[in-house]
Amino acid sequence: xxxxxxxxxxxxxxxxxxxxxxxxxxxxxxxxxxxxxxxxxxxxxxxxxxxxxxxxxxxxxxxxxxxxxxxxxxxxxxxxxxxxxxxxxxxxxxxxxxxxxxxxxxxxxxxxxxxxxxxxxxxxxxxxxxxxxxxxxxxxxxxxxxxxxxxxxxxxxxxxxxxxxxxxxxxxxxxxxxxxxxxxxxxxxxxxxxxx
Numbered sequence: 001x002x003x004x005x006x007x008x009x010x011x012x013x014x015x016x017x018x019x020x021x022x023x024x025x026x027x028x029x030x031x032x033x034x035x036x037x038x039x040x041x042x043x044x045x046x047x048x049x050x051x052x053x054x055x056x057x058x059x060x061x062x063x064x065x066x067x068x069x070x071x072x073x074x075x076x077x078x079x080x081x082x083x084x085x086x087x088x089x090x091x092x093x094x095x096x097x098x099x100x101x102x103x104x105x106x107x108x109x110x111x112x113x114x115x116x117x118x119x120x121x122x123x124x125x126x127x128x129x130x131x132x133x134x135x136x137x138x139x140x141x142x143x144x145x146x147x148x149x150x151x152x153x154x155x156x157x158x159x160x161x162x163x164x165x166x167x168x169x170x171x172x173x174x175x176x177x178x179x180x181x182x183x184x185x186x187x188x189x190x191x192x193x194x195x196x
Contacts, residue, residue, distance in 0.1 A: 008035055026168035033184040049185050050082050056182070057158055057192070063089035064132030064157070069119055069141040071096045074109040077186075079135055079160065084111060093131070095119045095141075122148030135160035135188070146173040158182075159191045 015032030018025050034040075037056060042048050054060060068080040071094040075081060083090040093113045096102045106114055120140055134156050136142045142161045148154040150173075159179065161170045164187045171181055171189070179191040 005041070008040070009038075012036060020168055020171060023168055026171060027166050030166055030181075030184050030189070033181055033189070036183050039183065039185060046077065050079070053079075053183075053190070054086075057190075059083065059090075060086070060088045062132075062157075063091075065091045065093065065130075066133045067119070067131040067135075068092065068094045069134065069136035069145075070138035071105055071114075072101055072137065073104040074112065080112065081109065084109070118144075120144030120147075122153040123151065130154050131156050133158050133160075135162075137162040142170060146170070146177070149174070149177045149179075155193065157193050160188050161191070163187055163189050 012032040012035030015028050016036070018029045018032070020026045020029055037052050039049065039052065042052060066080055066083055068078065071078065071080065074094060080092045080094055084092050091113070093115060094105060094109060095115045095117065096105050097116065097118045102114075102116055105112075118138075118141060121144060131154065134145055134154075136145060136159075145154070145159060145161075149156075159174065161174075163170055163184075166187070170191075174191045175181075178194050180194055181189055182192045183190050
């Protein structure tokens with residue numbers, strides 16, 4: 001069993017170094033990021049993954065502002081809820097545009113700063129609303145985040161983007177703007193800002 005796990009981790013390391021020339025190669029590369037940090041064992045559950053993310057991204061040591069876009073009901077798969085419950089000082093802002101889901105979100109997350117609508121234009125945000133971290137579950141919002149970074153309106157430390165079809169578009173956009181893919185977990189890709 002240990003030998004099999006070791007071989008899979010070596011293959012994952014090799015996959016992470018595959019060039020991203022087409023979609024098939026990107027999917028193979030992404031498999032390497034799904035095997036990183038022993039995610040297949042320790043990060044199998046949401047709690048296990050959040051524990052790994054907390055340690056790898058130093059979430060306890062560096063609290064800041066976190067924006068969740070297209071939050072949903074605020075419970076299912078919500079990193080914002082976990083950060084809020086951890087008590088480490090993160091300021092959470094959740095955005096949701098669907099009326100019925102927004103009502104559920106307000107009911108489920110009474111302590112969260114909830115905003116109605118879509119946040120796709122970061123040029124109108126003030127200095128204090130520039131987040132340290134962002135997650136999004138929608139393509140329109142993910143495009144807005146990439147555009148905001150490219151135009152210099154925001155520069156979060158890390159970003160989580162839902163990518164169920166495993167396309168390379170977010171990898172290409174964020175790589176060209178100074179971010180690197182760190183880990184992929186259940187169709188969400190997490191990118192860290194490269195050191196200057």
